[in-house]
Amino acid sequence: MKVKTAGALIILVFLSGCLPTSVIDDILMVEAEGYDYIGDGKVLGTATMPNYVESGNQGGQGAGLPSTAAMMSSVSGVTYDSKSLIDKFQSKGQRPLRLGKVRIMIFNKRMARHGLKKELDFRNRDPETGRDMQLAVVDGSTNKLLTAQYQTTIPVSRYLTDMIDQNQEQNYPKSNLHQVLYSYYGNYMDPFMPMIRKEGMHLEMRGIALFRNDKYVMTLPEKNVFLFKMLFEKFNQGVYDYQYSPGKHVVIRNVYSTVSYKVRNGNGAEPEIFAKVRLMGDVRQSAPHLLKKDYHTKVEKGMERDIEERAFKMVEMFQKKRIDPLRLGDLVRSYTRQFDGASWDERYPHAHFHCSVHVNIMEMGVSQ
Amino acid sequence: MFWKKKRLQETDPNEKSPKTVKDLIAKLKDYPDFTHFEHRGKYLNCWISFFQSLVNIEFVHRDVFPFLYRDDVRNLNDIQERLPIEKIIRTRDISVIQTKLLEGYIVIQIKKSQAECLVVPSIRVKGRQVEPPEVETSIIGPKESFVESVDTNINLVRKRIPIPQLAMQEFRVGKVSNTRVSLLYLKGIANMENVNTVRQRIEDLEVTSLLDCNMLSQLISDNNNSPFPQFIDTERPDRTAASIYEGKIAVFVDGSPSALILPTTIVEFFGAFDDYFLTWHLASTYRLLRLFAVAISVLAASLYVAVLTYHYQLVPKDLLGTLITSRSSVPFDPIMEALVLEGMIEFLREAGARLPTKVGQTLGVTGGIVIGTASVQAGLTSNVLLIIIAVSALAAFTTPNYRMGTTIRFIRFPFILSAEILGLLGIILCFTFLVCHLLKLTSLGRPYIEPVYPLRVTDWKDAYFRLPYNIQTTRPMFLRPGEAARANRKRNIEKRGKKWTDIDE
């Protein structure tokens, strides 16, 4: 039996031949891809790979690579829209480029407006990349963003993803590749991504870029992001700033927020959508003398009214622009038997959106 | 074949087995430690022969010779009657005489050429005292271990099983060596089919000599092409006794300081006898820990090779930097790096085992530290791999059974090689081959990986876990014991007193 096993092993060696290897330190792992549209179906692509050798080998003294050795850390070049950047840049690669660890793809506004159809299709088809990667739209040039120097020395790809991840734990809704593809391919809904900008030596989140199918339409300003997330999913770490009266603010940090929807008359000309939000939170900051005995009526009710009003306005704007990032269409579908999908696009702007918010302030910090 | 014939011809034609006692003595007379003399007493003249190196001389002088001078001893009959020694044999059988002579018996003849002899036992027993176990050490629990004498070993076991049902059978194995092999089991509890299988396998052995029970273990194993030991060898009498109580069979070989326990399953190799002295939570945790260690030991290095060679995607982002920096100065592929380090560890292990204890220990420690650090600094291997290999070497030796530990160290090499060829796919293929092999393996005809397949959940109570003793009321099912029940569960619970009915009552 051992002879047979040994034989089998030897055959295994010969049969499999040589599979192409990707030894971890002999490849360049692309971590971020940037796409700048330059018109006429042409794209300026940028790819960055983190540079791990920069700090030198801690264990090795006097051997191996010199501590100054640094691999190339970014490539860029012009190609046609939808071209896989890796394949394009392979000829510029010092070592083989590999796509498996791409963590973020960013597009400039023009690219997003042009449409991301081909890129999304490519990402969905590609077995190599992860599905939890981030997508983002950049206000400005992605090439500059990816190749610039920042305060931090960790690679820009990681800086970007850390920033987006951390924000999505809080005010920003989850929008990784899975979410985007879900909305992009799904019927009666549209994708959205965070909007990012480079400000001097650092990066910042600038709201949410909203799409119609694969094309960028508008940006949701940062002050409305909380409302968006509140209507989009349940979450527990957002911060809402309520302006009680000019100069007087109350800020609450929600401990818990849920949303539930009801739909009436889904196949009618004017469907009605009811959103019911329960929001529980603690006060973070408040203008003095605002939280008195009647804060229930004054602050909570005022805040409820404020949120309802702004949420309504936000959805109204979505309807006007005929975009549906909140997936309301899919919601109506799920509540309606024999849903009439063909005419939904016509009916969507006429749908009535009702939002009722119940705010419950639970604690007010450690001082009275 | 031809060369065989030639060899046969080369042997001396005059060299044949002696036909008579005279021949035998004539043949042995040349050996300096053979004593052959005529005793001339007042009443009795006789010839006495023995091996000085084998008999207990003091005993012979003090207790045997004085009898030959007594006036009531006139012939062999008288000696046989008067000598206060049991088991005096009177025989004409030349083969018996020869064997006994070489075992340390004294042969007494009246006349030099007479065929009838009296064979008197006076064996000199020289050997180690019973000492604490060295291989299977335990922190608590009995500190006795087997020695090289089969009688002492059986004594150690019988002490723990003082009942007449403890049956023993003895065989002589080896065409030339005639080694004593003893087989112990509990009548009524051990499965007789097992006992018969063992007996038959031992009786059918075709060997010239048998020196140790691990040799015997390989000779009677079900599949001797498997790297896995199929019977447990132990040097602990307590473990042996416990196994016999369970319904297993113990085999002793004269000259071997350990017993074979059979049949066994693979998980038993990972149970230390200490487990029975700790509370069941700890014992279960340690058993699981050891199994986990086995998995680490077999897979860690090969996973490293596979992931770093083919599946860079699997490395989490926070680990990427560590891995790449530690590897950046290494000129080899991961496989070479792994083989170099594995080779070094194997050298250290082998050197540690061969050298005298004191030197070995020093060598192991200094060698490990110096070579490890130096090879990292020289850029031959990476830090991370050094840790992985060291941990996996350590993990392999958490296995209480030495033979199993070495097997585990051995089977990692096919894993590493196949990881290099096909990445993770190679590992899983290798694993599948291993599992198929284990599925086929039997120990005395009983399935080797028993509690898993065939699935017998009741046997899990003392396999991966060691559950409390009051649950251990049945013997393992795979032994098919004569009596399955170990204790009466119901009475067991009753004797512990009333079940509590409510709080504070």
Added chain:
Amino acid sequence: MQKKIREASQVSPIIAFFITLSIQIGIGVLSFQRTVSRHSGQDAWVVMLIAGLSTLAVMWMILRLLDNEQAYGQPDLLSIHRRLFGKWIGGMLNMAALSFVTIFGVVTLRSYIEILQVWVFPQLSVFGISIIFCLMVWYAVLGGFRVVAGICTLSTLYMLPLILNGGFELQQAHFSNLLPLLEHSPQSLMQSYMQAIHSYLGFELVLFFHPFIKRPEAARKWYYFGLLTALYIYLMVLILALTYFSQAELQTEIWPTLTFWKAIHFPLLEHFDIIGIMVFLWVFLPSISMSAWAISRGIKQTFPIIRQKYALIFVLVLFVILSAMIRDGARVEWINNLYTMIGFYFIYAYIPFLLIYQLIHKKMKQKQTKGTG
């Protein structure tokens, strides 16, 4: 005519559960979500449920068939053919049945290789890797039915973590995707039915290995229990996929389970899909080795001169050649569809027919004996 099977090569009744379960969970489980929901959308789970329940009925028929046969000899399909249809027609039917099992084995093997090629090693040669697989299967099947059954048992154990990580999917599930319930017409449900059956096929191998189970009466409940567990697993996996992907998105995913695995990451590893595919080898292995075992045994039964170990080599060589002949993904799909078609008619038409024919045959025999006696 046939020798009785040695008890040493038989397995205990509970193993019937593992065999049925692990053979049913095969290639289907990675890709059925898309095909099943193509026509029936969010109601695909109803189809899956109905198809699963229908397998219980088919299993009842199969067991009935085998129980009736017990009186005449060995209760397996090949002996039944022999007895009912005589040497020649029976032999032909045996060959047909064996080719069906061959397709089952080849489809499973080739589909797994396809997944490996697409997801992990695009450069992997079908020929080489199928030889390696077949060597493995050869090594396993040489150990006889006990080892094959052991592989089935262990496969169930290794399958557990793969099924359990559906819990991650649950966190991002949109249960509103399942609404509105039962919206689709019976016609569109029927269209999905065929695809649902594709996943469930495999259990009909009971017809081949049943004599190797000790105490067949005790094994009966385990067969049903195995089918129900498979049904449960399929339903769970399907519902998770339906809620995790949006309907139109699901139609773009050929292997939804694997796509979902791409999103899982643990502290010590990312890209769970690669690990998952590797462990999935153990989900495929039972089907491949069981079919290789069944065919080689079938050859031995049909041509008693050929010993099973030589038949096995022939079968595996056939496997390698056939899977190397299926060159690309399109042909894999083609043979999958062919397999579904044959399987569909086999379990819903042929087995009832056989059961009825068996009864008629018995009646005729009784009449004859009455007539003559």
